[in-house]
Amino acid sequence: MAGNTSTPGATVTSRALALLGAFDEHHRRLTLTDLAARAGLPVPTAHRLVGELVAWGALARTPSGEYVVGRRLWDIGLLAPVQTGLRQLASPFLHDLYGATLATVHLAVRDGTEVLYLDRLSGHASVPVVSSIGSRLPMHATGVGKVLLAHAPDDVQQAVLADLPRVTAYTITQPGTLRRQLARVLRDDYATTVEEMSLGGCSVAVPIRRDGEVVAALGMVLPSLGRERPRLVGALQVASRGIGRALSASGNE
Amino acid sequence: MAGNTSTPGATVTSRALALLGAFDEHHRRLTLTDLAARAGLPVPTAHRLVGELVAWGALARTPSGEYVVGRRLWDIGLLAPVQTGLRQLASPFLHDLYGATLATVHLAVRDGTEVLYLDRLSGHASVPVVSSIGSRLPMHATGVGKVLLAHAPDDVQQAVLADLPRVTAYTITQPGTLRRQLARVLRDDYATTVEEMSLGGCSVAVPIRRDGEVVAALGMVLPSLGRERPRLVGALQVASRGIGRALSASGNE
DNA sequence: CGCCCGATTCCGTTCAGTGGAAGACTGGCC
DNA sequence: GGCCAGTCTTCCACTGAACGGAATCGGGCG
Numbered sequence: 001m002a003g004n005t006s007t008p009g010a011t012v013t014s015r016a017l018a019l020l021g022a023f024d025e026h027h028r029r030l031t032l033t034d035l036a037a038r039a040g041l042p043v044p045t046a047h048r049l050v051g052e053l054v055a056w057g058a059l060a061r062t063p064s065g066e067y068v069v070g071r072r073l074w075d076i077g078l079l080a081p082v083q084t085g086l087r088q089l090a091s092p093f094l095h096d097l098y099g100a101t102l103a104t105v106h107l108a109v110r111d112g113t114e115v116l117y118l119d120r121l122s123g124h125a126s127v128p129v130v131s132s133i134g135s136r137l138p139m140h141a142t143g144v145g146k147v148l149l150a151h152a153p154d155d156v157q158q159a160v161l162a163d164l165p166r167v168t169a170y171t172i173t174q175p176g177t178l179r180r181q182l183a184r185v186l187r188d189d190y191a192t193t194v195e196e197m198s199l200g201g202c203s204v205a206v207p208i209r210r211d212g213e214v215v216a217a218l219g220m221v222l223p224s225l226g227r228e229r230p231r232l233v234g235a236l237q238v239a240s241r242g243i244g245r246a247l248s249a250s251g252n253e
Numbered sequence: 254m255a256g257n258t259s260t261p262g263a264t265v266t267s268r269a270l271a272l273l274g275a276f277d278e279h280h281r282r283l284t285l286t287d288l289a290a291r292a293g294l295p296v297p298t299a300h301r302l303v304g305e306l307v308a309w310g311a312l313a314r315t316p317s318g319e320y321v322v323g324r325r326l327w328d329i330g331l332l333a334p335v336q337t338g339l340r341q342l343a344s345p346f347l348h349d350l351y352g353a354t355l356a357t358v359h360l361a362v363r364d365g366t367e368v369l370y371l372d373r374l375s376g377h378a379s380v381p382v383v384s385s386i387g388s389r390l391p392m393h394a395t396g397v398g399k400v401l402l403a404h405a406p407d408d409v410q411q412a413v414l415a416d417l418p419r420v421t422a423y424t425i426t427q428p429g430t431l432r433r434q435l436a437r438v439l440r441d442d443y444a445t446t447v448e449e450m451s452l453g454g455c456s457v458a459v460p461i462r463r464d465g466e467v468v469a470a471l472g473m474v475l476p477s478l479g480r481e482r483p484r485l486v487g488a489l490q491v492a493s494r495g496i497g498r499a500l501s502a503s504g505n506e
Numbered sequence: 507c508g509c510c511c512g513a514t515t516c517c518g519t520t521c522a523g524t525g526g527a528a529g530a531c532t533g534g535c536c
Numbered sequence: 537g538g539c540c541a542g543t544c545t546t547c548c549a550c551t552g553a554a555c556g557g558a559a560t561c562g563g564g565c566g
Binding site: 010011013014016017020021024025028029049052053056058060062068069070071072073074075076077078080081082083086091092095098099103111116121122133134158173 | 264265266267269270273274276277278281282302305306309311313315320321323324325326327328330331332333334335336337341344345348351353364367369374375385386
């Protein structure tokens with residue numbers, strides 16, 4: 001940019017983006033000072049850039065003076081293909097599943113070595129779960145994660161198996177155990193977890209295929225599985241096939 | 254910026270934002286040239302900025318070489334308060350409504366003189382409708398719009414009544430007629446439309462109040478209303494009260 | 507093979523961006 | 537009421553990041 005830059009080499013754009021990136025799930029509202037600190041910028045610089053972002057609608061200022069993500073950014077984000085393609089096609093199927101089981105229903109894809117939740121339905125009655133739309137969780141501790149991991153390329157599997165952080169007392173942290181489970185996922189075509197992500201929460205998940213290739217996973221979370229399992233797997237598989245068919249029909253994305 | 258700028262006075266940030274703003278509902282994928290044209294920038298400039306946006310994840314490039322909104326922008330957009338507050342609290346109620354009626358269910362707020370759709374549920378069975386999440390429609394031709402308009406400040410009402418574009422043969426374009434309807438909305442506490450936005454689509458909507466003040470509207474779209482109306486209004490009102498209560502309970506945004 | 511249209515790279519010019527310092531608020535505390 | 541600490545906002549002289557016309561690459565088509 002110019003003049004007396006403290007970090008030469010940084011572009012204006014990268015600074016503006018750093019400001020946007022300062023927001024995350026745990027920091028949805030930030031003061032100017034925090035924003036500047038998290039973006040690694042001097043306060044006056046942040047102030048000027050933030051002013052532009054607010055004017056455009058990328059950020060908004062609350063009455064209390066804090067900054068939050070703005071409406072305009074929200075609705076541009078909604079144009080992402082992640083949203084328009086898979087999520088919209090899958091939506092009615094998720095509702096059907098939710099209606100039939102009243103469990104929390106998840107739609108997720110793999111993003112690097114994590115699970116990215118694209119959609120989540122949960123009523124008042126469902127078990128409380130940690131995930132929320134747009135959030136990322138480790139693959140080894142979630143049902144949808146295991147499905148996606150089982151179908152992921154070798155290098156991703158290696159990377160994930162090399163580091164299995166413990167989340168609850170039941171989280172699988174032994175690579176060998178997980179590897180055996182993944183083999184079973186491929187054989188049975190569904191995965192389960194038992195309190196591996198949160199105590200009191202179990203899950204079942206199946207892959208969603210588009211022309212044979214696994215592109216996403218569909219899962220549900222319940223207090224326990226018990227003898228319901230076959231019924232749930234059946235329901236999930238029907239929905240998953242429906243989504244897969246809808247996907248290949250509308251050949252976009 | 255610098256050097257031989259063709260439009261002096263424009264900031265780098267505003268150019269980068271213009272690139273993001275080039276995307277809209279009807280332009281979800283753009284080539285570099287189109288992107289540059291829509292943002293009003295020379296192609297090489299757009300190329301450089303787009304490169305940075307892609308590197309950061311704000312945009313992504315499809316295999317075919319076109320640009321689309323990226324995942325990172327999607328999930329930062331999801332942090333907008335519009336999303337986290339109202340929408341998340343209302344979500345279970347929308348599901349309940351959808352489950353009970355199988356009609357398309359809408360959650361909307363007023364944004365200036367338009368209706369902004371925050372959420373929409375529709376199954377395979379529902380009537381096709383034009384709205385989608387994040388889209389904006391005129392207030393005078395939609396059920397949720399009439400509710401929001403009836404409770405809007407005077408200057409907004411003036412502005413809307415001054416220009417009532419025709420959408421279908423049944424759209425209300427007479428300010429007098431609409432004004433009478435708005436009065437009735439205030440009295441009955443619900444609004445209806447009959448093929449005013451799209452032929453074959455009728456709607457009912459009710460306000461959502463947070464501590465007495467109308468902050469949003471809840472509506473549904475059906476092929477016709479008929480004698481179902483009282484039942485639908487009842488269902489909507491129950492859901493709306495529930496959402497209102499949940500809103501004041503969790504005193505955020 | 508040659509043409510055309512879009513994407514990409516180059517590079518000399520120059521003004522938009524920078525951030526320390528100083529000033530204005532704000533609210534809490536004595 | 538007066539003081540102080542923590543924010544936010546405004547100023548402004550310096551300078552290297554951004555600009556974009558021109559040239560080049562690439563690939564689809566006739």
